Amino acid sequence: MKLSLTVNETAHELEVAPNALLVEIIRGDLGLTGTHVGCDTSQCGACTVEMDGRAVKSCTVLAGQAQDARVTTIEGLGAPGNLHPMQTAFQAHHALQCGFCTPGMIISAIDLVKRADGRLDEAAVREGLAGNLCRCTGYHNIVEAVLAAAGQM
Structure with a gap:
């Protein structure tokens, strides 16, 4: 099937299998x-991206569900020297260790901040990120980073 979508502000037209998953398209x-x-x-949430x-x-x-969608991956958020506020906060608050969960955690955290409309506290962040698992950090620094970034977004 033919798939048209925009990923990180770049339009793509691809020929994909009807049972292909968005994560396979993005990575492969x-x-x-x-x-x-x-x-x-x-x-686990490691595959989290923003779609529409x-x-x-x-x-x-x-793949078919992503037809004509606008997708943002971690690569589309910022660049060295010009990071997204959430990326900067994760770095400043040491909210990552191995880094495997970090891209999905950052995308989910940005979505959480957008939907919270300024009403975030520690409990809301922990509940909002419950679908993203981290095996290394214990979440404390992740929560601190999200709360810090919320004030910058």
Whole structure:
């Protein structure tokens, strides 16, 4: 099937299998490997990207569901020397260790801040990021980073 979508502000037209997953398109066809595959069951959040303004777990989105969508991956957020405020906060608050969950966690955190409309506290951040698993950090620094970035976005 023919798939047309925009990823990180670049339009793409691809020929994909009807059962292809968005994460496969992003990583394989487009070579954007910042989006990780962790569990393949939508449990860990490592594959989270923004699609049409909402965070989605790309391991459960079929290619056809992304037709004409606008997708942002971690590579589309910022660049060295010009990071997104959430990326800067994760760096400043040491909110990452191995880094495997970080791209999906950052995309989910940005979505959480957008939807919170200024009403975030520690409990809301922990609940809002419950679908993103981190095996290394214990979440404390992640929560601190999200709260700090919320004031900058």
